[in-house]
Amino acid sequence: MRIGxxxxxxxxxxxxxxxxxxxxxxxxxxxxxxxxxxxxRECRLAVEERGLPCTxxxxxxxxxxxxGEVVVLAIPFKHLIGTIESLxxxxxxxxVSPVNPMERREFFTYVPPEEGSAxxxxxxxxxxxxxxAAFNVxxxxxxxxxxxxxxxxxxxxxxxxxxxxxxxxxxxxxPQLKGYDAGPLATACxxxxxxxxxxxxxxxxxxxxxxxxxx
Amino acid sequence: MRIGxxxxxxxxxxxxxxxxxxxxxxxxxxxxxxxxxxxxRECRLAVEERGLPCTxxxxxxxxxxxxGEVVVLAIPFKHLIGTIESLxxxxxxxxVSPVNPMERREFFTYVPPEEGSAxxxxxxxxxxxxxxAAFNVxxxxxxxxxxxxxxxxxxxxxxxxxxxxxxxxxxxxxPQLKGYDAGPLATACxxxxxxxxxxxxxxxxxxxxxxxxxx
Numbered sequence: 001m002r003i004g005x006x007x008x009x010x011x012x013x014x015x016x017x018x019x020x021x022x023x024x025x026x027x028x029x030x031x032x033x034x035x036x037x038x039x040x041r042e043c044r045l046a047v048e049e050r051g052l053p054c055t056x057x058x059x060x061x062x063x064x065x066x067x068g069e070v071v072v073l074a075i076p077f078k079h080l081i082g083t084i085e086s087l088x089x090x091x092x093x094x095x096v097s098p099v100n101p102m103e104r105r106e107f108f109t110y111v112p113p114e115e116g117s118a119x120x121x122x123x124x125x126x127x128x129x130x131x132x133a134a135f136n137v138x139x140x141x142x143x144x145x146x147x148x149x150x151x152x153x154x155x156x157x158x159x160x161x162x163x164x165x166x167x168x169x170x171x172x173x174x175p176q177l178k179g180y181d182a183g184p185l186a187t188a189c190x191x192x193x194x195x196x197x198x199x200x201x202x203x204x205x206x207x208x209x210x211x212x213x214x215x
Numbered sequence: 216m217r218i219g220x221x222x223x224x225x226x227x228x229x230x231x232x233x234x235x236x237x238x239x240x241x242x243x244x245x246x247x248x249x250x251x252x253x254x255x256r257e258c259r260l261a262v263e264e265r266g267l268p269c270t271x272x273x274x275x276x277x278x279x280x281x282x283g284e285v286v287v288l289a290i291p292f293k294h295l296i297g298t299i300e301s302l303x304x305x306x307x308x309x310x311v312s313p314v315n316p317m318e319r320r321e322f323f324t325y326v327p328p329e330e331g332s333a334x335x336x337x338x339x340x341x342x343x344x345x346x347x348a349a350f351n352v353x354x355x356x357x358x359x360x361x362x363x364x365x366x367x368x369x370x371x372x373x374x375x376x377x378x379x380x381x382x383x384x385x386x387x388x389x390p391q392l393k394g395y396d397a398g399p400l401a402t403a404c405x406x407x408x409x410x411x412x413x414x415x416x417x418x419x420x421x422x423x424x425x426x427x428x429x430x
Contacts, residue, residue, distance in 0.1 A: 107398045110405060151430075155416060181419035182412060183322045190325055190412040197397060197405040201370060201429055204396040213428045214416055215366075 001170070004068025005029060006061045006083060007075035009039040012098060015143020016072060016135065018043045019150070021056040023173050028056060029064025036060070046146065062087055070094045070166060072135070077101040077118055084125045091128035094163040097188075098135035100195040107203070108196035112189055119157060119188035130163035132156060133188040134171070134179070137195055139209035149175050152211040155182035155191045180214060216385070219283025220244060221276045221298060222290035224254040227313060230358020231287060231350065233258045234365070236271040238388050243271060244279025251275070261361065277302055285309045285381060287350070292316040292333055299340045306343035309378040312403075313350035315410040322418070323411035327404050334372060334403035345378035347371060348403035349386070349394070352410055354424035364390050367426040370397035370406045395429060 001024045005013045008028035017028045021043070028043065030036035040058030047054040065071050065087045075083050077099050099118040103111050115121040119133035134156045142150060154171050156179050158164040164181060171179030182191055198210045216239045220228045223243030232243045236258070243258065245251035255273030262269040280286050280302045290298050292314050314333040318326050330336040334348035349371045357365060369386050371394050373379040379396060386394030397406055413425045 107402055109402065153427075155412065180416045183415040183419055187322055187324065187412070187415055190408045190415075193405045193408060194412075197370065197402070197409075198429070200398040200402055200405075201395045204398055207429075210429050212368075213430065214413070214422075214425050215428065 001025070001166075002067055002069045003027070003170075004064035004066070004071045006064050006071060006073050006087070007079070008064065009035045010074055010076070011140025012135070012138075012143055013072070013074035014039055014043050015140050016074060017056055018047055018146050019143060019174055020170070021054045022047060022052050024170075025055045026057075027059050027064045027067040029059050029061040031061060033058070033060055050146070065090055068093065070096060070170065072096045073099060073122065075099065080118060080121065081125065084122065090126050093129055094166050095122060095126055095129040095131050096135065096167060097122045097131060097133050100136050100192045102196040108199040110189075110193035110196050112192065116186065117188035117192050119185055119192070123159075123185055130158065130160040131185060132158035132160070132163050132167045133185065133191055134167045136191050137198065137212055139211065141209045142211060151176040151213065152178070153214045154179045156180065157182045157185050157188040157191055159185045178214075216240070216381075217282055217284045218242070218385075219279035219281070219286045221279050221286060221288050221302070222294070223279065224250045225289055225291070226355025227350070227353075227358055228287070228289035229254055229258050230355050231289060232271055233262055233361050234358060234389055235385070236269045237262060237267050239385075240270045241272075242274050242279045242282040244274050244276040246276060248273070248275055265361070280305055283308065285311060285385065287311040288314060288337065290314065295333060295336065296340065299337065305341050308344055309381050310337060310341055310344040310346050311350065311382060312337045312346060312348050315351050315407045317411040323414040325404075325408035325411050327407065331401065332403035332407050334400055334407070338374075338400055345373065345375040346400060347373035347375070347378050347382045348400065348406055349382045351406050352413065352427055354426065356424045357426060366391040366428065367393070368429040369394045371395065372397045372400050372403040372406055374400045393429075
C-alpha cells in the first residue's frame with residue numbers, strides 16, 4: 001500500500017515511516033524538501049543497517065499527499081489547519097489523524113477544538129476524505145525504537161467502515177501492535193485525551209513513553 | 216483500614232467489597248438496609264467459601280459514610296448529587312469517586328458535568344473532604360470474579376497528596392492491581408472518559424469487560 005506521511009520529519013512521522021516502510025511504500029513529506037530528504041535518508045539507513053527492506057523517499061507535503069492511498073497527518077495540532085489548507089487532492093483518500101490537541105499547563109490537559117476532537121476538525125476541513133483517528137497513543141520514541149516491538153493498543157475511530165478496516169489492516173502489519181475499532185469519528189475525543197493522561201502518568205510516576213494495552 | 220462503600224449493592228460496590236474486605240474492615244451501605252444485609256451476606260459467603268478472611272457488614276449509606284476512613288461513592292452518576300446531599304459527616308475524610316458520567320446513545324459517550332468531571336462535582340459538593348478519583352476503569356464483573364487477579368492499571372487523581380497516597384496504598388493491597396498517580400483532580404476528566412471508550416471497544420470488537428494496562 002502507498003502511504004504518504006505529511007509532516008513526516010517530526011518524531012512520530014519518522015518513527016511511523018521507519019516501521020511502515022518495511023512492508024509498504026512510504027513517502028515522508030515536509031514543508032522543507034531538504035529536511036524531508038535528510039530525514040528520509042536517516043530513517044532508511046536505520047532500517048537497512050538492520051538488514052530490513054525499506055522503500056522510503058522524502059518529498060514535499062503535497063507530493064506525500066498525492067502519493068498516498070493512505071495519508072497520515074503527523075503534525076502538531078497548532079499546525080493542523082494551516083497544513084491541511086495548504087494541501088489539495090485529498091478527496092476520496094483515507095486521511096489518518098494521530099493528532100492530539102493538548103496543552104502543557106501545570107499538567108497536560110486535553111483541549112479539543114469546537115468540533116469535539118482534532119479528527120472531527122480534519123473531517124470538517126476535508127469533507128470528501130475518509131478521516132480516521134488512529135495512532136494517537138504511541139509515543140514517538142517507541143515508534144523510533146525499531147529494535148523493540150510495539151506491544152500497544154491502537155484505538156481506531158472513523159465513520160467510513162472501509163477506511164477504518166484499511167487502517168486496522170495497516171496496524172495488523174506491525175508486529176505486536178493491536179488495533180481496535182473504537183467507534184465512529186464522534187468518539188475520537190475519548191481517544192485523543194488518552195495521550196495527555198499518559199503524559200501525566202509518565203511525569204507523576206517517573207516513567208517514560210507510557211503506552212496502553214486493552215485486555 | 217476502615218472502608219465504607221456507599222451504594223455498595225451495585226456490581227462495582229459488591230465487587231470492591233469482596234476484594235477489599237479480605238484485608239480491610241469494610242461496610243457495604245445502601246439506601247435499603249435489607250438489600251445491604253443481603254448483598255453483604257452473599258459477598259461474605261463467596262469470599263469465605265474460598266477459605267479467605269472477610270470482615271464485611273451491611274448498613275445504611277450514612278453508617279457506611281460514618282464508618283469509613285475512606286468512603287467510596289459506588290453509585291451511578293445520576294444518583295450522585297442526591298446521595299451526597301443525603302449524607303453528613305464526610306468532612307476531613309478521603310472520599311473516592313469511581314463515577315463515570317456517560318450516556319449510551321448510538322455509542323457510549325462521556326458527558327461530564329459543568330465542573331469538568333464527576334470527581335470535581337463531588338469536590339464542589341464536599342469542599343471539606345479529600346476527594347480522589349480512582350477505580351473508574353475496572354468493570355464490575357472483573358471486581359466480582361474474585362478467583363481472577365485484577366491485572367489492571369488504576370489511574371488516581373486528587374489534590375490532597377496524603378489522600379492520594381492512601382488510595383494508592385489501598386490499590387497496592389489488591390494482587391496485580393497497579394495504581395498510578397495521574398495528577399490533580401482537574402485531570403479526572405481524562406480518566407473518567409476511558410470507561411465509555413472501553414465500553415465502545417468491547418462492543419465493536421466483541422470483547423467483554425475490557426480493562427487497561429499502562430507500560
